[in-house]
Structures are given as C-alpha cells and as structure tokens.
Amino acid sequence: MIILMAGLPGTGKSTLARELAARTQGRVLSKDEFRHSLFLPHEIEYSARQDDFCQTLMLETAGYLLRRDPARMIFLDGRPFSRRYQIENVLQAAAPLHQPWRILECVCSEEAARHRLEKDSAASTHPAGNRDYQLYLEVKARFETITLAKTVIDTEQPLATCIEQALAALR
Numbered sequence: 196m197i198i199l200m201a202g203l204p205g206t207g208k209s210t211l212a213r214e215l216a217a218r219t220q221g222r223v224l225s226k227d228e229f230r231h232s233l234f235l236p237h238e239i240e241y242s243a244r245q246d247d248f249c250q251t252l253m254l255e256t257a258g259y260l261l262r263r264d265p266a267r268m269i270f271l272d273g274r275p276f277s278r279r280y281q282i283e284n285v286l287q288a289a290a291p292l293h294q295p296w297r298i299l300e301c302v303c304s305e306e307a308a309r310h311r312l313e314k315d316s317a318a319s320t321h322p323a324g325n326r327d328y329q330l331y332l333e334v335k336a337r338f339e340t341i342t343l344a345k346t347v348i349d350t351e352q353p354l355a356t357c358i359e360q361a362l363a364a365l366r
Contacts, residue, residue, distance in 0.1 A: 196268050197257060197289045198365065201276035201341060202301035204331045205308035205315075207350030207357070211301060212270040214358050219268045219365070222260060224253045226273030227322040241325040250274060250281065254288040261292050268365065273323070277338040298345035299361050305331075307351050 198215075200208040209225070216223045229249040230239060239245070257269045276282050282298070289296045309328045315321045346364035348357050
C-alpha cells in the first residue's frame with residue numbers, strides 16, 4: 196500500500212509516518228532525505244522541479260520495494276501534496292503496481308505548526324533548510340483542497356490517538 200502523508204509544513208507528517216512505519220514494518224520514503232542524498236548543498240534548489248524529480252525517484256523506489264513485497268506499506272513523506280498533480284502522479288504510479296493507496300492529511304492549528312517549525316529550526320533537526328513559518332504560509336496560500344478520499348488527523352491530539360486513527364484508516 197502507498198500512503199501519502201499530506202499536510203502543511205509543521206503539521207506532524209514525518210513524526211506520524213515514522214511511528215506508523217515502525218508499527219507496520221513499513222518504510223518511509225522522504226523527499227527531503229532523497230534530496231540530501233542526491234545533491235550537494237550548493238545544488239539544492241527547493242524548487243518544484245527538484246521536488247518533482249525527487250518524488251519521481253521516490254515512486255521508482257516504492258515500486259521496486261512493492262514488487263519485492265506487495266504487502267509492504269510505503270509512506271511518502273516530505274511533501275505536503277498541496278497540488279493535485281502531485282497526488283495524481285502517485286496514483287498513476289500505484290495503478291500498474293496494483294497497489295491500494297491512502298491519503299493521511301495531518302492538520303493542526305497555525306500556532307502549533309509555527310511552534311513546531313521554530314523548535315525544529317532552532318535545533319536543526321529537519322533536513323530541509325527552507326522549512327520555516329514563511330514556507331508554511333506560502334504553501335498554505337497555494338494549497339489545493341484534497342478532494343479524494345482521505346483521513347484527516349488532528350496532530351494536536353496525543354500521538355497515540357493519531358496513530359490509532361491512522362492505523363484504522365490503513366486497515
């Protein structure tokens with residue numbers, strides 16, 4: 196199964212994806228980690244073109260892993276899936292693999308997201324150098340509502356509650 200971790204920066208997508216992967220013996224594929232393993236610091240653009248390129252490689256990797264183990268859960272992380280074409284690209288990749296898909300959309304208050312982003316920035320715990328409150332506002336301004344079936348998870352709830360809601364959606 197391919198799971199899209201959707202939502203604005205700072206809404207808890209990565210935290211939830213890691214916890215779900217650990218509980219399901221799944222695998223997290225992160226756009227930010229792909230980018231940093233492929234490009235030298237001076238080559239990193241944080242552009243839609245580079246994001247799309249990394250997503251293409253993530254989908255190729257997901258296909259490789261799922262052909263080896265079709266029952267595996269692959270969590271696609273590091274992208275808000277704020278544009279319809281980004282989701283459509285994933286669904287097109289899932290179809291020939293005969294893989295079901297799910298969308299988990301993480302949400303939280305703007306204040307909570309801002310606090311998380313500032314905390315991560317101060318601790319330098321996130322690989323994306325452009326991940327800050329300004330990015331949150333930019334992505335929010337252009338976020339296209341996800342109209343496909345999805346499960347919305349309010350990540351201001353306790354993590355255990357979020358995990359249970361997500362696991363229920365993945366069954």
